[in-house]
Amino acid sequence: MAGKVVVNRPPSPFDFEIVDKDYDQLASTDASANYINPWIKPASIKLRHRLGRGPFGDVWLATRHLVTDEYEEYHEVAVKMLHHIKEDNIKAVLDKLNVLFSKCRGLEGSCWLHGVSVINGKICIIMKFYEGSVGDQMARLKEGKFSLDDVLRYWF
Numbered sequence: 735m736a737g738k739v740v741v742n743r744p745p746s747p748f749d750f751e752i753v754d755k756d757y758d759q760l761a762s763t764d765a766s767a768n769y770i771n772p773w774i775k776p777a778s779i780k781l782r783h784r785l786g787r788g789p790f791g792d793v794w795l796a797t798r799h800l801v802t803d804e805y806e807e808y809h810e811v812a813v814k815m816l817h818h819i820k821e822d823n824i825k826a827v828l829d830k831l832n833v834l835f836s837k838c839r840g841l842e843g844s845c846w847l848h849g850v851s852v853i854n855g856k857i858c859i860i861m862k863f864y865e866g867s868v869g870d871q872m873a874r875l876k877e878g879k880f881s882l883d884d885v886l887r888y889w890f
């Protein structure tokens with residue numbers, strides 16, 4: 735077996751060990767510990783008013799209430815409430831949004847995604863709220879022209 739390359743070796747579930755004051759008690763940490771669950775409790779989102787409508791759904795201004803043992807915060811967020819999706823397809827859509835969330839979270843040039851929820855029976859994507867519109871941004875620019883970076887940010 736020496737010299738053979740194992741192509742599909744499953745990853746080890748333990749990346750490193752944490753050593754605290756008691757050196758004889760090692761705590762192993764799972765490699766998937768950096769996974770962030772995109773699910774947001776619907777009760778933590780309070781819809782305020784609708785900002786607009788589009789072919790995929792409505793966009794709402796909302797407040798997200800975050801509570802932990804150490805702090806309590808309120809964040810102004812935008813909620814993309816998708817049009818009704820058939821019961822059979824809801825799990826598939828939520829799975830795809832989960833993948834999208836994990837790939838886009840913190841990606842430069844894209845909107846900051848807070849997570850996903852189901853409000854009033856509709857799938858919702860909760861994201862950072864940005865002031866203004868594309869039209870407002872164009873009015874502020876010289877000659878009303880966007881750079882390629884701005885086009886990619888606002889249109890996709």
